[in-house]
Amino acid sequence: MKLTQVDDPTSKYTYVMDQLPWIDSRTLVYLAGSVFEGFGNASSDIDVFVITDTMPEIDSLLSQTEGLDPIVLSVNQFIVHNFVHDDVRFDFTYLTNEFFDSLLAKLENFEVRSEEYPISFNADELDLLHRLKYATFLTCPQEMGERLPMLPFRSLDLYIALSESTNYTNIVEDIQGAYQSGDYGTAFFRTRHLLDASMTAFLAVNGESNPRLKWLFRKLKRYADRTGDFDLLNNYLIYQSEAFDDNTVRDSIRRCLRYCQTLNDRTQHLIHETIKELEKK
Numbered sequence: 001m002k003l004t005q006v007d008d009p010t011s012k013y014t015y016v017m018d019q020l021p022w023i024d025s026r027t028l029v030y031l032a033g034s035v036f037e038g039f040g041n042a043s044s045d046i047d048v049f050v051i052t053d054t055m056p057e058i059d060s061l062l063s064q065t066e067g068l069d070p071i072v073l074s075v076n077q078f079i080v081h082n083f084v085h086d087d088v089r090f091d092f093t094y095l096t097n098e099f100f101d102s103l104l105a106k107l108e109n110f111e112v113r114s115e116e117y118p119i120s121f122n123a124d125e126l127d128l129l130h131r132l133k134y135a136t137f138l139t140c141p142q143e144m145g146e147r148l149p150m151l152p153f154r155s156l157d158l159y160i161a162l163s164e165s166t167n168y169t170n171i172v173e174d175i176q177g178a179y180q181s182g183d184y185g186t187a188f189f190r191t192r193h194l195l196d197a198s199m200t201a202f203l204a205v206n207g208e209s210n211p212r213l214k215w216l217f218r219k220l221k222r223y224a225d226r227t228g229d230f231d232l233l234n235n236y237l238i239y240q241s242e243a244f245d246d247n248t249v250r251d252s253i254r255r256c257l258r259y260c261q262t263l264n265d266r267t268q269h270l271i272h273e274t275i276k277e278l279e280k281k
Contacts, residue, residue, distance in 0.1 A: 029138040032131035164201035191256040
């Protein structure tokens with residue numbers, strides 16, 4: 001992880017800090033999301049994460065952004081504050097230093113040398129860790145500045161790949177059951193889900209840890225541009241755009257299954273090779 005910081009005082013992101021006059025030296029503030037990962041566009045939100053000892057009051061946040069269509073929600077460990085300023089949507093997420101520290105420790109302690117991994121991450125945790133991987137920092141306490149670049153994000157990649165491999169096995173069982181029952185429509189569309197799982201696992205072990213399916217095409221495109229290997233992207237487009245036809249559906253299912261199995265074999269090989277590399281460290 002590269003610790004990237006915004007130092008330009010004229011940056012448009014100085015508006016973010018104007019919303020946080022109460023923070024102290026122990027507060028970590030960073031920008032993340034699709035814009036900073038390279039997937040954003042002109043209408044993308046600005047995602048701001050604030051890690052603090054003292055969570056803000058909901059009424060105070062609503063009052064602070066009155067007239068900006070604010071929405072404040074308390075969800076699990078997070079307080080989420082959304083509002084629109086100058087036609088830009090800002091999504092502030094607040095969480096405690098205690099929770100953030102425990103999440104980082106969870107990643108640091110994840111044992112990636114066995115597929116029987118005892119530690120599991122929920123969807124919110126995976127999303128938060130992935131965003132941190134591409135974060136741009138506005139404030140960063142010294143201790144955290146020393147810790148963050150040492151985080152084992154490679155373990156996050158492998159965790160996602162291993163999880164998707166489990167998902168792969170479950171989907172294959174669904175397809176086999178539907179196919180054997182003559183339910184070719186269900187089998188056909190589940191092979192598309194299998195293709196998503198296969199691609200996601202392969203991309204994850206290659207460093208693309210964004211957990212959101214909506215960015216799968218962009219991940220495939222970036223992988224192709226980075227490696228010069230366009231086969232993955234081309235095959236994804238071929239199989240996902242294939243029309244359902246009663247006369248050819250069984251052959252279509254079998255061909256997609258064969259391709260997914262080949263891709264899954266490649267993924268498993270990469271997982272085991274990466275684990276071997278980590279064991280040497």
